[in-house]
Amino acid sequence: MYHPRELYPSLGTGYRLGPPQPGGDSSFPPALAEGYRYPDLDTPKLDCFLSGIEAGPRTLAAAPPLPLLPPTLGTEPAPPAAEALHSLPGVSMSLENQELWKEFSAVGTEMIITKAGRRMFPACRVSVTGLDPEARYLFLLDVVPVDGARYRWQGRRWEPSGKAEPRLPDRVYIHPDSPATGAHWMLQPVSFHRVKLTNSTLDPHGHLILHSMHKYQPRIHLVRAAQLCSQHWGGVASFRFPETTFISVTAYQNPRITQLKIAANPFAKGFRENGRNCKRERDARVKRKLRGPEPVATEAYGSGDTPGGPCDSTLGGDVRESDPEQASAPQEAVPAPAPPCGGPSAEAYLLHPAAFHGAPNHLPTRNPTFPEAPDSGRPAPYSAAFLELQPGPGGSGYPAAPPGASFAPHFLQGGPFPLPYPGPGGYLDVGSKPMY
């Protein structure tokens, strides 16, 4: 296994997220300071990953003391503005699909996790401003536990039910467009709809590993760096949005969440009231089955509907079909359909568009020594690459993920990347730290 300090020994350990330094930069935007405290502010799990960032001209300023997260979901008032923790002055981020998130949050967001990995819905879709248009940045997403409790659905609400399970290996999702110029990231909303969540601790695909019935919070990190393995990283900004807090489940507990997901997620169209798989239709099918073979449907398959589902550009994600206003909002912000990438990334897109619709083809070809995704004949797509990293020295009391028989201690799953770091669209395993 690798630790970033081993990968980048020349970088030292001088740059870390942490409490504000005396005399540190005070450019932290006040508006963004109104948020919640990172539960693990003192030991951010990205430490080992980000410690290689070169100390910039400014000292990293951490968020000021903030109130703790509320204990339960579904009852809290409208959440405050996003919290930010960064050393990139002037950079701010906003949640594009905030209304949808708030709708879920008001009920108590649940995210299905499966062994094979399940996408998040709603997905995190953000807009960023204040970047240097010429500089290159990486966009990362991770998910951290909100508290040390396990939760249980009590028929009407979620309530704490005992102590949380030991923290699992931390993984970071790297946006497929990374690295790209500031101009590219600011051109259109950045969507993390391809992030997958799993409850399989031996997950070989690099999906983000979570415990079921626990409360989590996604975080988005912006790192200024020319390349994924750059030795000249120029700062980091971390953001999180309180309304994106969710409880991981293997089956939905709150029927209101189920209804919201069905109403908002294009992939669940078949379960809507007027769909072919609504309860009435299902019952009718069962009856017909008992009587005899089902007649062939005469209606054109999916006719009349405008495709509005997730796409793979940064604009993609949870377009809410039932809410045309919401669906059109990003287009108002970006009048002309922008190319998926700008600068060198746009070049890569033109040369290898598939790279932005699944496999990162703009990178070196798939390493044949790595296995295919076990559940598919196709090469592992966006989750193709990740890196298992050993917890840092003195960093973790948490035992490293038990090495599965199917994969080596460190490797790039389905890796098109011959280098020991994850490629765009991949996941970085940064080890973990004990939380409780």
Place this chain on the structure above:
DNA sequence: TCAGCTAGCACATTTGAACAGA
């Protein structure tokens, strides 16, 4: 007994290859 998990199912959407026509 029961809460939680898993696998299989049907349906909708996405994606890319193949093809036809300009």
Place this chain on the structure above:
DNA sequence: ATCTGTTCAAATGTGCTAGCTG
């Protein structure tokens, strides 16, 4: 020969449900 638009099949993403497990 090239470009554009259409069609189609396979892959993938959904929630539902029955059965299993601890």
